[in-house]
Amino acid sequence: MKNLLYILRLKSTLLLLGVIVLTINVNAQTKSWTGGINTDWNTAENWIDSIIPDINTDVVIEASAKYFPVVNTLGDSCKSLLIRDGATLDIQPGGSLFIAGNLTIGEGISGSLNCVNET
Numbered sequence: 001m002k003n004l005l006y007i008l009r010l011k012s013t014l015l016l017l018g019v020i021v022l023t024i025n026v027n028a029q030t031k032s033w034t035g036g037i038n039t040d041w042n043t044a045e046n047w048i049d050s051i052i053p054d055i056n057t058d059v060v061i062e063a064s065a066k067y068f069p070v071v072n073t074l075g076d077s078c079k080s081l082l083i084r085d086g087a088t089l090d091i092q093p094g095g096s097l098f099i100a101g102n103l104t105i106g107e108g109i110s111g112s113l114n115c116v117n118e119t
Contacts, residue, residue, distance in 0.1 A: 030058040035065030039090075041076055041097075053078045055100055061087040063111075071095040080104075083111040090114045 031053050037045045044050040046069070053059050059078040061069060063086030072092040080101040083089055085108065091097055093116055105111045 029053075029056060030060065032060045032062050033065055033069050033087075034062070035067035035069065037067075039067045039070040041069045041071045042073060055079060055098070058082075058101075060084065061089055061111075063087040071097045083113060085110050088112045088114065090116065092116050 029051075031051060032048045033046060034048060035046050037043050040046065042052055044052050046067070047053065053076075055077045057078050058080045059082070061081070061083045063084045065087065068088040068090070070090045070092055072095040074094065074096045075098075076096065077098040077100065079099075080103070081089075081097075081099050082102075082104045083106065085106045088111070089097075091114070103113075105113050
């Protein structure tokens, strides 16, 4: 009887862990900037799946974008940011981008993050 209870507890624990891992994977998103419309970070059509990133989103700025993103509003955020070699992200006066995790600029050759100060 003890073995059966142990097995049932173990199965319940494993099921709970599986649900937690699934929930974490569902919440983690990666969005790539395509820049097909304009430079506005907040234009949904500039993003894969037409969803603007939030604090739960890993963001990748691709060098192949037609236009590179410009942040010019307060309150934009992402979980992490990767600016690929040859890509650029500009943060204009009055704009802010909160990055909760890692910021990677380029992967060995180039990539740039430009923050423009008001003069």
